[in-house]
Amino acid sequence: MAERDVVFRVKRYRPESGGKPTYQEYRIPYRDDMVVLDGLNYIKDQVDPTLTYRWSCRMGICGSCGANVNGQPRLTCGTYIRDVHRGAVTIDPLANFPILKDLVVDFDDFLEKLASVTPYIVREESTDLTKEFVQYPEDVEAYRQQSLCINCMLCYAACPVFGASPEFVGPAASALALRYIRDTRDEGSDQRLARLNTKSGVWECTFVGECSVVCPKNVDPAAAIQTLKVLATMRHMRRLLMPGAASR
Amino acid sequence: MERAAFDIVIVGGGAAGLRAAIAAAQSDLDLSIAVVSKVYPMRSHTVSAEGGTAAVLRDYDSLELHALDTIKGSDFLADQDAVEFFVARCPKEILQLDHWGCPWSRDPDGRVSQRAFGGMSVKRTVFAADKVGFHILHTLFQTSMKFENIHRFDEYFVTSLIVDGGVCAGVIAIDLRGGRLVAINGKATILATGGCGRVYEFTTNGFIKTGDGMALAYRAGVPLKDMEMVQFHPTCLPGTGILITEAARGEGGYLINKEGERYMQRYLPTKMELGPRDILSRSMIQEIKAGRAFEGPYGPYLGLDLRHLGAATIDKQLPMVRELAEKYMGLDPIHEPIPVRPGQHYMMGGVSTNSTGETTLPGLYAVGETACVSINGANRLGSNSLSECLVFGEWCGLAAAQYAKQRVAYPRGTATRETLRREEARVFDGLMGRERGKETLAGVRVEMQQLMERDVGIFRDEAGLADACGQLAKLRDRFSSVGLADKDRVFNTEMTGVLELDFMLDVAASIAHSALNRRESRGAHSRTDFPARDDANYLKHTLAYRTDGAPRIDYSPVKITKWQPVARTY
Numbered sequence: 001m002a003e004r005d006v007v008f009r010v011k012r013y014r015p016e017s018g019g020k021p022t023y024q025e026y027r028i029p030y031r032d033d034m035v036v037l038d039g040l041n042y043i044k045d046q047v048d049p050t051l052t053y054r055w056s057c058r059m060g061i062c063g064s065c066g067a068n069v070n071g072q073p074r075l076t077c078g079t080y081i082r083d084v085h086r087g088a089v090t091i092d093p094l095a096n097f098p099i100l101k102d103l104v105v106d107f108d109d110f111l112e113k114l115a116s117v118t119p120y121i122v123r124e125e126s127t128d129l130t131k132e133f134v135q136y137p138e139d140v141e142a143y144r145q146q147s148l149c150i151n152c153m154l155c156y157a158a159c160p161v162f163g164a165s166p167e168f169v170g171p172a173a174s175a176l177a178l179r180y181i182r183d184t185r186d187e188g189s190d191q192r193l194a195r196l197n198t199k200s201g202v203w204e205c206t207f208v209g210e211c212s213v214v215c216p217k218n219v220d221p222a223a224a225i226q227t228l229k230v231l232a233t234m235r236h237m238r239r240l241l242m243p244g245a246a247s248r
Numbered sequence: 249m250e251r252a253a254f255d256i257v258i259v260g261g262g263a264a265g266l267r268a269a270i271a272a273a274q275s276d277l278d279l280s281i282a283v284v285s286k287v288y289p290m291r292s293h294t295v296s297a298e299g300g301t302a303a304v305l306r307d308y309d310s311l312e313l314h315a316l317d318t319i320k321g322s323d324f325l326a327d328q329d330a331v332e333f334f335v336a337r338c339p340k341e342i343l344q345l346d347h348w349g350c351p352w353s354r355d356p357d358g359r360v361s362q363r364a365f366g367g368m369s370v371k372r373t374v375f376a377a378d379k380v381g382f383h384i385l386h387t388l389f390q391t392s393m394k395f396e397n398i399h400r401f402d403e404y405f406v407t408s409l410i411v412d413g414g415v416c417a418g419v420i421a422i423d424l425r426g427g428r429l430v431a432i433n434g435k436a437t438i439l440a441t442g443g444c445g446r447v448y449e450f451t452t453n454g455f456i457k458t459g460d461g462m463a464l465a466y467r468a469g470v471p472l473k474d475m476e477m478v479q480f481h482p483t484c485l486p487g488t489g490i491l492i493t494e495a496a497r498g499e500g501g502y503l504i505n506k507e508g509e510r511y512m513q514r515y516l517p518t519k520m521e522l523g524p525r526d527i528l529s530r531s532m533i534q535e536i537k538a539g540r541a542f543e544g545p546y547g548p549y550l551g552l553d554l555r556h557l558g559a560a561t562i563d564k565q566l567p568m569v570r571e572l573a574e575k576y577m578g579l580d581p582i583h584e585p586i587p588v589r590p591g592q593h594y595m596m597g598g599v600s601t602n603s604t605g606e607t608t609l610p611g612l613y614a615v616g617e618t619a620c621v622s623i624n625g626a627n628r629l630g631s632n633s634l635s636e637c638l639v640f641g642e643w644c645g646l647a648a649a650q651y652a653k654q655r656v657a658y659p660r661g662t663a664t665r666e667t668l669r670r671e672e673a674r675v676f677d678g679l680m681g682r683e684r685g686k687e688t689l690a691g692v693r694v695e696m697q698q699l700m701e702r703d704v705g706i707f708r709d710e711a712g713l714a715d716a717c718g719q720l721a722k723l724r725d726r727f728s729s730v731g732l733a734d735k736d737r738v739f740n741t742e743m744t745g746v747l748e749l750d751f752m753l754d755v756a757a758s759i760a761h762s763a764l765n766r767r768e769s770r771g772a773h774s775r776t777d778f779p780a781r782d783d784a785n786y787l788k789h790t791l792a793y794r795t796d797g798a799p800r801i802d803y804s805p806v807k808i809t810k811w812q813p814v815a816r817t818y
Contacts, residue, residue, distance in 0.1 A: 016427075016736040033487065033545075045690035049742045050734040054287075056454035059490045059572060061382055062291045078575060100425055101739040107288065108402070119390035121349040132305075132346045134358035140351055147351050147383065151290050176390070183349055 003029045006081055007088040008039055010051065013099045021099065023090075024048075030081045036089060037065050037076040040103075053103035060216060063152035067103050068092040073154035073214045094157035096166075107153055113169050114151075117177035117195055122188025139184045146179035146224055148217045155211035155221050161204050168204040169196065171211035171221030178224040181231065190235065197232040205229075250430055251664060254282040254399065255652040256645075257418050257434030259406050259461060261289025263297075263381070263634060264616025265440030266388040267641025272649040273395040279649055282432055283392070284401040284421055286456065286744070290389050293442050293454045294637065297381025298493035298568060300363060300373035301634035303338035309370050311335045316811060318632060321367040321524050322596075322625025323771035323781065324813035325474065325789070325806060330603050330621045332809060334632075334639050341638035342374050350387040351376045353565070363565070364498040365631045367524035373631040378493050378568045384634060401432065405744050406460065407675055409437065409468045409612065410659070410667045416468070416611035417659030420671045424744070427737025429672055431664045435655045436611050436648035439465055439599060440641070443617040446748075447756045448592035448705075449697035452484055452491035461618040463751035465599040466758065470607045471791040471802070473600035473620035475755070476763035476773050479628055480706050481593035482528040486546035489591045490576055492569055494630040496554060496586075497521040499565050503528070504551040504585060505540040511550075519818045526627040526772040527818075529590035529706055536589075544587055551585030558582075590706060594633060596624040596772065597762070600791060600804075605644030611651065615644040622789065625806075626771020676737070679746055684731035689742065692727050693749050696720070696756055704760050709777045713764040717798065720757045727753055758792040761799045766790060783813050 005027055013021035026043050037055055044051050055065040058077045065076045070090050081089060097105035127133075155171035162168045177196060181189045196202045205225045212222040256272050258265045261283050269283050283289065304314050314335040319326050342360060346352060353361040353375050365373040376383040392398050404421040410431065411417065418433035441461030445453025466472050482503070483492040497503070503521050505511045515531040516523040523531075532550055535541055541548035554562055554569070559582045562570055566581075573581045599614035601607050601621055607614055616637045623636060699719050703712035727749065734742040768782035769775050788803040 014736055015738055044741075045688075049689065049732070049745075050736075052734075052739055052741050054291075056287065056291055056293065056456045057296045058454065058488065059296065060575065061379070061568075062293070062295045062454060064287065064291045101736070104739050106425070111288070111402075114390070115393045120394050121347065121391075127347060129340070129343055129347060132343050132360050135352075135354050136358045137354050137356065139358075140354055144351060147386075148379075149386075150295075150382070151288075151386075180349065185347070185349060 003031055006030045006039070006085045008043065009088050009090045010103070011092040012102055014101060032082045034081050035077055036069055036079045036081055036084065036091065039081055039089070040076060052101045061150060063150035066094050066152045066154050066157065068095055068157060073157035075152060075154070075216050078216060094153055096157050096159070096163045097153070109166070110151070110153060110156065110170070110173065113173040114176060117169065117173050118188050118192050119176050119180060121180065121183065121186050122191070124187055133185050135184055143179045143182035146175045146182070146219055149175055149219045150217055152216065154214045154216065158210040158214040160208055160210070161206055165204055167200040169201055171225065174202055174228055175219050175221040175224040178228055193228070193232045193235045196228050197236065202228045202232060251433065251661070252430070253433040253658040254280045255434065256436045256438065256648050257282045257284060257432050258438045258440055259284050259419060260292065260440035260442065260618070261285035261389070262292035262294035262440060262442055262616065263384055263388060263637035264641040265438065266392050267638050268438050268440060268615055268645030268648065269398050270388065270392055270395065271642040271645030273397045275646055275649045276653065277397055279397060279652060281398050282401055282434065283398060284404045284406060284419060284432060286403065286405045288402050289400070290386060292385060293457055294381045294385040296452070296454060296491065297634055298378045298491060299495035299498065300365060300375035300380050300631040301342070301384065301638070302365070302368065302372050302629070302631040303342045303374055303635060304335065304372065305339055305342065305360060305362060305374070309372055313369055314338070314372060317367055317369050318623060318629055319811050320816055321627055321629040323627055323816050324787065325477070325625030325770060326623050327621065327807040328809040328811060329807050331623045333603050334623045334636065337639040338635045341635065341642065345384060345387060345638070348387050348391045350383055353377055363495060364522060365629070366494050366497065366522050366528070367629040368631070373498065375495065378495050378566050381634060405747065406464060407671050407747060408667060409464050410664050411468055411609065412659050412663035414610065416609050417663060420667055422675070424739050427740065429668060429675065431668045433659045433664055435652040435658060436613065438605065438644060438648055439612070439614040439618050440616050441618050443595040444752060444755045445592050447696065447700050447752045447759065449701040450484070450489050451592040452481055452489055453592070458748035458752050459755035460748065460751050461614060462599055463754045465607060465612065465614060466754055466794045468609055468612070469794070470609050470612065471600045471793050472758045473597055473789050473791055474622060474762070475597035475758045475792055476766050476790060477596035477626050477771060478592060478759065479525055479594040479596060479772050480529040480590040481525055482532055482590050483552050483588040484591035485572070485576055486544055486549045486587050486589050488576055490572055491593065492552060492572065492586055492588055493566070496552060496566055496569050499561060500557055502553040504553050505535050506542045507540060511535050511540065516818055523818060524627055524629060530774060532590050533706055542587065549587040549589045552588045553585040554581045555583065555585070594628055596620065596622070596626065596628050603643070604647040605640060606647065613644050613648050615640045626773060675743070675747070680732055680735060680743060682731040684733050685729055687726050687730045689730050689745050689749060692723055692730055696723055696753060700756055700759070704763055707774050707776050708763055709775060710764070713760060716760040717757070717764055720753065720760055721798070724753050754794065758799050761801060762790045762792050765801045787813060
């Protein structure tokens, strides 16, 4: 495979050296089968060991290696250099998150939001652990799409609402809330919808839809949020019409 | 925080670590549990497991048969009491995960589906499409959020165990964001850091699989068991090493050579593509040597042919296989065979433990791929490892909880502060102070990986192994002059890279020396100079102990309950 050169323009930020984030340019050789992550690894191993970024699985499932590539949130392990370079590839940390160092950003806020939507099965009564639930293939299909979220945070980096209002629960946490609401084994919809029917909940979303565009796993959080708006409204109406009635 | 104390400290947030954390947390809400991970837990390498997790759930199957398949697969090196314990507890874990919301694939009648897997006599492997590890990990991680007594230390890199008066008292870790060392004391400590695939050049393992837990225990005097038993998975994408799941063959996929022939008929006609991994990987190498492989930019490869399965089956049962083939090979498996070759995948060996995860160091436990109980012996069957993480994760979590409750006092501060000072001197004053010279981190790492690949791979012999042992000792010397360019304390991944290489050099030496000393062929350990299994001399576990020089090799007996070793024929 023929090797050519490409310039990686990488955002650098080193808190201990002070100062503002700046771009550093690296000219590196690449082949057509190299992804952006391969380029970063080449720089780390051969050129500049101080370059800092996260990665692990290099197969698009661990969610570690997200970055803004030419302004678009992408998994660097799934983005071929040949597809994005125009002489240069510009790599920034994922937008909308605090930068810790170079391309490494802080996701702790997301984990708190995820915890806030009760991301686990809730059941009123204890169930018989010696039996499996009956769940038909179509029942699994109902929540499968949302269950595919790898928490890569590309959707948050793409979301202008999250950028402007960091308290917004955001696309991935919303999609995962819907994932449990749609699970026939779960009875916790009410508390999730109560959480999402708040100022920082799904009503913040103005349906820009960028989250679904950048999602590498086709989770479609934008559609999930619209569904949650409907469900939250229905819950609200039900509570007005039938006070005291438990809603599932 | 310079020092915190918990009842249980768990290193690693993959399936084994999280299952242990939940078991302990649930057993007593007053117990405090720390999960210390060098990555956010949902990044753990469990996420990459694809094909499934084994359990006896149907009338056509039996615990006896699962045990026998596992023991035969292990080439009789598994401890049979541990295997019996394991198979009996697998079904409960599947149901437990069902109750925690794992999206298992289902049959039309609403029951959990099961598929065929290599070396399993019947359809026994439970799955969630072909993203089983991903779904198990996220189910466990999200479920762990329910427990207020589980405290996470995300992105804390453990550098050392704390040992106080012959008892493990927790860990020293670098808080990567704060760039400082902290002591996390525990009455009990569980190592659940997974495998060490990155000691090899061509591996399915993620970048983070550097044997940290194995090395931590090894350095504290705990032996590593059966480290020569390294699993090579037959179907990895050339170039990257990305895994294509065995479920592709479980669903009916063929392996073909360049003549389009299903070449397994030459090696294992009764099982064909559903033989155990050690046999399949060796068969591939033999096909390559016979000149019947395809040639590609990354060397010879064979074909994994799914075309006859059809689009519907591929999309429903193997969506990730299609996704990976399209993304990383630029081909659609509905229309073209996938290029594959064997690559390092899993460590049967690991920190020597008993069935409850106890090591020889009181207060220290190990579980999952990090540990060697041993249920996998000389060759693990596909889909037994996720089950192992779940079964022994729970059991180890409960055992550690029991142990912690019996110990009234938290570890004392003296040994902890002393270890913290020692690690500060070693890591931040020592390693970080080293200037860059002619040895580089990447240079030493790549040489280690290449020599392991060449001399401690699928086929081995005395000369190659002896050479590898010598080369590893030289690399250890050269490692001491690897310097660092990054002098910042915050999120210093060059520093963690050096610490990981330090761990890997220890682990690699234990693998090479264990392999050199086992002069027979058994399971995944194939000696061309000793091609037969030798029960008279080697029906025993290897134990590698760390010394200042070469590892000291010792042995321990294999526990046989009711299956006497016989020739392993299929």
